Amino acid sequence: MRRSRSLVPTLREDPADAEALSHRLMVRAGLVRQLAAGVYVYLPLGQRVLDKINAIIREEMNAIGGQEIMMPVIQPAEIWRESGRWDAIGGEMFRLKDRNGRDLCLGMTHEEVVAWLAAREIRSYRDLPQIWYQIQTKERDEARPRSGLLRTREFLMKDSYTLDPDTDALDRSYAAHEGAYRRIFDRCGLRYHVVQSDPGMMGGLGSHEFMAPSAAGEDEIAICRNPACGYAANVEMAKGVPSPPVFPAWTREEIATPNVRTIAEVSALLGIDQRLAVKSLLYVAPKAGPVLALVRGDHALHEKKLARALGEEFRPAHPDEVRAILGAPVGSVGPVGARVLVLADEVLREGTYITGANREGFHLKGVAAGRDFECRFVDLHTVAAGEACARCGESLDVERVIEIGNIFKLGTKYSVPLKAMYLDEAGREQPIVMGSYGIGPARIAAGAVEQGSDADGIVWPWAIAPYHVYVVIVAMKDAAQVAAAEAIYGACRRHGLEAILDDRDERPGVKFKDADLLGIPVRVTVGNALVKEGVVEVRSRKTREEIRLPQDGVVDAVRAIRSREAQP
RNA sequence: CGGGGCGUAGCGCAGCCUGGUAGCGCGCACGGUUCGGGACCGUGAAGUCGGAGGUUCAAAUCCUCUCGCCCCGACCA
Numbered sequence: 001m002r003r004s005r006s007l008v009p010t011l012r013e014d015p016a017d018a019e020a021l022s023h024r025l026m027v028r029a030g031l032v033r034q035l036a037a038g039v040y041v042y043l044p045l046g047q048r049v050l051d052k053i054n055a056i057i058r059e060e061m062n063a064i065g066g067q068e069i070m071m072p073v074i075q076p077a078e079i080w081r082e083s084g085r086w087d088a089i090g091g092e093m094f095r096l097k098d099r100n101g102r103d104l105c106l107g108m109t110h111e112e113v114v115a116w117l118a119a120r121e122i123r124s125y126r127d128l129p130q131i132w133y134q135i136q137t138k139e140r141d142e143a144r145p146r147s148g149l150l151r152t153r154e155f156l157m158k159d160s161y162t163l164d165p166d167t168d169a170l171d172r173s174y175a176a177h178e179g180a181y182r183r184i185f186d187r188c189g190l191r192y193h194v195v196q197s198d199p200g201m202m203g204g205l206g207s208h209e210f211m212a213p214s215a216a217g218e219d220e221i222a223i224c225r226n227p228a229c230g231y232a233a234n235v236e237m238a239k240g241v242p243s244p245p246v247f248p249a250w251t252r253e254e255i256a257t258p259n260v261r262t263i264a265e266v267s268a269l270l271g272i273d274q275r276l277a278v279k280s281l282l283y284v285a286p287k288a289g290p291v292l293a294l295v296r297g298d299h300a301l302h303e304k305k306l307a308r309a310l311g312e313e314f315r316p317a318h319p320d321e322v323r324a325i326l327g328a329p330v331g332s333v334g335p336v337g338a339r340v341l342v343l344a345d346e347v348l349r350e351g352t353y354i355t356g357a358n359r360e361g362f363h364l365k366g367v368a369a370g371r372d373f374e375c376r377f378v379d380l381h382t383v384a385a386g387e388a389c390a391r392c393g394e395s396l397d398v399e400r401v402i403e404i405g406n407i408f409k410l411g412t413k414y415s416v417p418l419k420a421m422y423l424d425e426a427g428r429e430q431p432i433v434m435g436s437y438g439i440g441p442a443r444i445a446a447g448a449v450e451q452g453s454d455a456d457g458i459v460w461p462w463a464i465a466p467y468h469v470y471v472v473i474v475a476m477k478d479a480a481q482v483a484a485a486e487a488i489y490g491a492c493r494r495h496g497l498e499a500i501l502d503d504r505d506e507r508p509g510v511k512f513k514d515a516d517l518l519g520i521p522v523r524v525t526v527g528n529a530l531v532k533e534g535v536v537e538v539r540s541r542k543t544r545e546e547i548r549l550p551q552d553g554v555v556d557a558v559r560a561i562r563s564r565e566a567q568p
Numbered sequence: 569c570g571g572g573g574c575g576u577a578g579c580g581c582a583g584c585c586u587g588g589u590a591g592c593g594c595g596c597a598c599g600g601u602u603c604g605g606g607a608c609c610g611u612g613a614a615g616u617c618g619g620a621g622g623u624u625c626a627a628a629u630c631c632u633c634u635c636g637c638c639c640c641g642a643c644c645a
Contacts, residue, residue, distance in 0.1 A: 012594065012606060013580050017638050037637065085645070091569095092644065109645070143569075143643050151644085200645065218644090303642095408645095436645095474604060509605040516605090527604060 001467065003502045003514075007044055009033075010514050020216040022449040023148025025458050029517050031445075031466075038145025038153035045518070046445075048466035050156065053188060053441045054135050056463065057158045060184045064176040066131040066160055071113045073137055077103035079112040082417050094139050106139035111410065111436055114161040115418035118432055125165050125424050128432070129173055133160030135441070147216050149446040150402060156442055162435040165424065167205065170409055170433045174206075177407050177437045181210055185404065188444050189461025189567050191451055192404060195221045196233040198304060205409035209234060211401035212443075214450040219401050222383045226394035236304040239379055240387030240396050242296070245275035247351045250366035257363045261331030263297040266354060266363060274298045278348065278355045278367070280333045282322050282340075285314035290325050292335055294344040294369070296353075299381035301345075309343055309378040332356040335373040336364055342375035349377055402450065404443045410434040449519075458519030459542050462566035468492070469499040469558055470520040474508045474527030484536065485526040488554050495555045516541065521565065522558050526551075540565065 008030040017034070018024040026032050031046030042050060058068065077095075080086035086105075094106035107113070114132060122128065138157045145153050162173035178194070185192050190212050197209040211221050211234075222238035224231040233239070260266050267274045277297030284290050288310055295301045307313055319330055325340060326333045334355030335342045348369045357364045369375055385398040412431040414420070420432045445464065452459040462468070469492050473485040485501060492499040500520060502511045508527065515523045525537040529548060538557040539546040542565055549557055 011579065016574085016580065019639070034637090089645065090643085111645085140644080144639095144641090146639080204645095472604095477603090507603055507605090507607065509603090509607080512605045514606085525604080529604095 001044075001500045003500060003504050006500075008514075008518070009043070010517055018148060020147040020150065020446075020450075021453060022150070022216060022446040025449050025453055025517075026148060026446065029458055029519065032149065038142055038151065040149065040152060040154075045466040049445045049460075049464055050441050052464040052466070053444050054156075054158070056187050057135065057184055057439060057441065060180040060187075061131075061133050061158070061160060063183075064131065064180045066133045066180075068134060069132050070134050070136060071107070071110045071117075073107050073139065074104055075107050075113060077105060079116050079418065080105060083112050083115070083414055084417065085112070092140050092142065094141050107136075108138055108140045109436075109438075110134070110136070110159055111161065111414045111434070112418065114163075114436075115414040115420045115432075115434070118163055118415065118420040118434075119418050122163060122420065122422050122432060125422055128163055128165045128422060129169055130163040131160060131173065131176075132163075133158060133437075147218070147446075149442045150216060151218065152442070155440060158439040158441065160437045162437070163420075164433045164435070165422065165430065167409075167411070167433055170205070170411075170435055174407060174409055174435055177435070178208065181405050181407065181437075181439065184439065185210060185212075185444070187463050187567055188448065189452070189463055190404065190444065190447055193221060193223055193232050193399075193401070195223070196237060197406065198234060198236045198308070199408065204413065205411045207406060207408040209403050210405035210439075211399075212404050212447040212451065213399050214402045214447060215400055216446075216450050217400040217402040219403055220398055221401050222385075222387075222396045222398050224389040224392060224394055225397055226389065226392050229389060229392035229394060231389050231391045231396075235383055235398065236302065237308075238383045238396070239390040240383035241390055241393075242275075242299070242347055242381070242384070242387045244347070244350065245273045247276070248272075250352050252352075252364065252366035252372065254357055254359075254362050255365055256361060257332075258361045260361075260363075267297065270354070272354070276351075276353055278334065278353045280335060280356055282317040282325065282330075282333065283314040284317050284321065285310050285312050287312055288314075288341055290317060290321070290340040292326075292333075292338055292340050292342045293380060294335060294342065294348055294355075294375070295381045296345065296347055299345065299347075299384075301380055302382040305378070305380050305382075306343065309376075309380070326358050328356065328358045328360050332360050332362060333358055334364060334367070335369070335375060336367055338373070342373060343380065344369045344375040344377050345380040346377050347381065402443055402447045403440075404447055405437075405439040407437045408435060410436055453519070456513075457517035460519040460521060462521050462562055465519065465521050467498045467500045467520050468562070469497050469522045469524060470515040470518065471499055471501045471524045472508065472511045472515060472526065473501070473503055474511075474525065476503065476505050478531065481526045481530055484530055484551050485524075488524055488526065488536065488551055491552075491555050492558065495559075497555065497558055522561055524554055524558075 010030045011028040014024045015027045033041045135158045142153050164170040192212045197207045199207045220235040263277045274297040279295050281293045352366045352368045355367045387396050415432040421429045424430050489501040523539045529535050535548040536551050
């Protein structure tokens with residue numbers, strides 16, 4: 001690729017609407033341009049990065065027996081009505097009508113189409129198992145697109161689906177995907193964790209997420225510091241054992257706490273550890289009605305955990321509802337005497353605490369769960385760093401991460417309503433057992449930028465770099481430099497090294513800055529050293545180490561850097 | 569959907585409070601001098617100030633509505 005004839009619109013300054021590191025750098029390096037909120041154009045270099053990632057994905061998917069297909073972006077409402085998701089999914093689905101008024105939607109995922117296809121084409125256990133995958137554009141009307149390419153409304157996704165006769169076979173398909181995913185992310189040069197994730201309220205037999213640590217991530221995971229333990233889970237479901245406070249020998253009594261609303265104010269007024277207070281939060285659920293959720297004073301309630309415990313969604317009670325139901329304002333409520341369902345976090349099994357008295361301006365001291373009020377104990381609090389691992393007792397770390405992939409055991413959730421059945425060996429009709437598995441190629445790219453960039457720009461992992469070698473011609477009017485650079489450029493290409501030749505009539509500083517910004521792994525500089533000493537410079541973008549050598553040694557020098565720096 | 573911020577030349581911004589007919593840097597075009605980490609001098613092109621309505625002799629500036637984008641939160645099958 002010759003810079004002089006290519007669309008690589010690099011920017012000297014950060015774009016005004018980009019905040020996340022990967023967003024700023026990918027726009028500045030001329031990889032992408034934003035057309036609308038969460039809608040991007042991929043420019044030539046960005047397209048090449050996606051191509052590299054997709055090629056790796058295809059190799060690993062094919063290696064586990066995946067068969068590539070392509071399913072439509074536009075889908076009829078019928079199959080979504082049959083699965084129940086036409087109504088279950090809200091504004092996130094783009095919906096439209098054709099000229100005859102028929103309901104259609106833009107595909108945000110393809111379980112329905114897969115089940116539809118399986119229902120028609122799979123008849124016998126002899127047809128199973130199957131792995132179908134595609135790399136296809138997905139459309140989701142995200143409530144809030146954000147962080148550049150990390151959360152967009154239109155995005156490429158590798159989605160695969162497994163069809164198996166039973167759950168044992170599903171387990172094998174699932175394990176095969178986990179292995180393929182590990183190889184894909186290893187090859188792409190990402191750091192990541194595999195964590196347990198919430199299979200969701202709509203059933204499902206289990207799921208894991210692949211999480212790349214990054215400050216720009218939207219999720220948090222808890223991971224055990226003991227490598228031999230290996231416990232790792234999304235904080236949506238991670239369990240931790242917090243350290244207990246020292247419980248004073250309290251007797252139960254009511255104490256006046258005028259003008260006190262928050263846990264911090266209660267503990268300050270009484271001069272006690274926040275861990276001795278109980279936070280009482282009233283919610284309203286459609287079926288369960290009012291629910292009082294209790295967590296320790298220093299903890300945050302995780303709403304996903306509460307939703308899982310209730311088996312339904314809920315909303316916070318309005319302040320006037322709190323007063324009507326519990327007889328006190330928000331700052332003075334508690335479980336004692338409350339005639340509502342009470343869910344208490346597991347840690348509250350032990351000890352006695354301060355709670356609201358359900359009387360304005362008063363709290364109760366010495367309250368014990370189970371003794372002073374009835375409740376169900378469930379895991380409700382959000383894990384914090386430093387809590388003990390529930391499995392091995394070592395400390396947990398909490399890290400911010402980007403979700404780059406997920407694997408999900410669906411079971412028969414789609415095969416039953418869409419009648420995707422097969423006949424088993426005994427001639428009985430059985431539902432196909434499905435799994436679904438996603439990878440976001442753009443998130444891999446953005447994740448690699450987040451994890452690999454430095455103050456001068458991107459540092460691409462070898463395997464997904466848009467090009468391998470960036471050849472700088474220092475002085476375009478020096479025919480010897482041009483000739484040598486052309487020779488190096490040609491030699492690289494002949495030997496399978498993808499090269500950019502910066503043949504623009506620009507000052508060298510501009511070219512060096514651009515080479516760093518683009519993050520091409522190796523830079524070759526053809527300049528004064530050639531004229532004076534007959535050598536060129538070969539420099540690693542990652543380590544910044546530079547060697548000088550005659551031009552015919554460049555290909556070997558680049559290969560040496562690759563063997564040192566590239567993922568195996 | 570709740571909260572906050574921003575829309576002025578291709579990009580990044582100032583001007584708005586206190587109304588008087590638009591400016592800076594980069595980029596771009598031309599000429600010249602330069603030439604190893606985003607050069608310098610000169611000349612020039614380029615903006616219905618997001619849109620609509622209103623107030624006013626006069627609106628980028630004040631008022632109302634509206635559209636778009638960003639950030640925090642909710643949501644995220």
